[in-house]
Amino acid sequence: MTQEVSVQEPTIAIGPDQPASRLLEKAVLGAGARIGALAEADALIWIGTPGDFPRTLPGSVRWVQLPAAGIEDFFAAGVFEAHPSVTFTSAAGAFAHSVAEHALTLLLAGVRYLPEHLRASSWRQREFFPHVGSLRGKTVTIVGAGGIGRALIPLLAPLGAHVIAVNRSGRPVTGPGIPGDVETVPTEQLGRVWSHTDHVVIAAPATAQTRHLVGADELARLKPSSWVINVARGSLVDTAALVDALARGVIGGAGLDVTEPEPLPDGHPLWDLPNAIITPHDSNPPQLRLAAFADHVGANVARFVADEPLAALIDPARGY
């Protein structure tokens, strides 16, 4: 019986040929598969470029895991076309956690008045007291309930924040760590949210529809204590309107990992505003990506072993 089970362990190859990351190997082994050569593999974890992807794969390979969340380049290189009978998965969602952690950091830093604290060189307790806030009992609206938004909700919930998730369909957002009292609002009703929220986190894709989603009107309806966090794309926020709102104290502050223009040029007013926290699009730095990818691989290998549906399936016909 034990032998039968061990014979059924699928073999996973990691390619291209290079000293494979121990993190990845650990993830594969931990998920109940073994690691072997491509020639005898049931699946391939690919950590190389689209250009280096094998022209042919052994007939035994049923699944390929790609290393990127956006797979336009693999599409352009004809990788899916060349292997029509193989199931491909991307890394979509794998990197959401780091960006969500970054968004939480910017929001907490703002609410707890850290920028002013960091500038201080004397003990200004009485002066700072009224400015130190909390997320407890506050409403945080997350615009965009994709990977990042869904990863952020479980971080906000234990802080006692009430979450409004804005998504296209308005369908309730559910998932592990997402409490039942999350309110979901469809994008077309976003207008009624601004005056009912304490803070806003932008985590929606950049499209023609979402361009300058946050402008002067929206900022005016927020509170003088509100923080706006953008970890999506700079184009979603009207930078000129934001600079004006920050300078006049219309809102409490802004935490921006993305800007428009990007990179933010030297001398731009955002650099000097005391209530702006700028991080140079580094919420998902290279050294965190591998660990996150290993987690994603481990979870998908476990599904492959159990013959369950894989996460982040690519539909070659639709191109994503």
Add this chain to the structure above:
Amino acid sequence: MTQEVSVQEPTIAIGPDQPASRLLEKAVLGAGARIGALAEADALIWIGTPGDFPRTLPGSVRWVQLPAAGIEDFFAAGVFEAHPSVTFTSAAGAFAHSVAEHALTLLLAGVRYLPEHLRASSWRQREFFPHVGSLRGKTVTIVGAGGIGRALIPLLAPLGAHVIAVNRSGRPVTGPGIPGDVETVPTEQLGRVWSHTDHVVIAAPATAQTRHLVGADELARLKPSSWVINVARGSLVDTAALVDALARGVIGGAGLDVTEPEPLPDGHPLWDLPNAIITPHDSNPPQLRLAAFADHVGANVARFVADEPLAALIDPARGY
């Protein structure tokens, strides 16, 4: 039937006579009690001083909720002695959440390299990339598993941090939001933790035993990326050793809401170290205390209504 139930709603008085806070009233009503005069009350929520506490209470009053976590002053004023048949509860634990949120903010700000980001006035992405860390997969040791420590664990868990809780007994720390994989280490084995943790949060009481618990030896066994957060009392950390470790990069940084000496004098080297975040003991500012107390009151009134054991019971014989 409805009438019978409504007759059984206990009456809660809020005193001393003053326009009672709406937050408190809401908490009492939301917990299923009604608000009434002290003369007809089953319980008293006291938000005044020990000196103003009534010398006599109506025989109907079975429970008194006090507004402070430490109740030495009520003890000294003879309040418990004067009312031997009344059950008293303190606000112990009520204010832990705000301090835990503050500790999380300091830790995330450190790990995500916010101090250096806030000093920047140009787009230094490549330079910052290697310094942006994550709590995911990291070990955070919380020294002291009292109210603050227990409130912090549920905030760290969804970030993917592994938590080591250090308490006197070494008994497993359990409770709502505290995952089963939290490791508990008794204080006498704290020595073996330093070289096995990524970060340390100090949340233990100040006693003769905990004085300078973190000194040069302990800091030397941490990592160059480790952050030390102190939200307890300044005396638990040897300031001179910490300044040295921060200046030489022995650890990554320190987030201090409490210092020794406190207040930290102007010109102290901690003000100028780029890897120190100082907040002037403002992790639980006055305006957050009332909201936290209202939550505590609501939960205790709900227990009173349901005839369940009250939280933060005071034992007058032991004086706390």
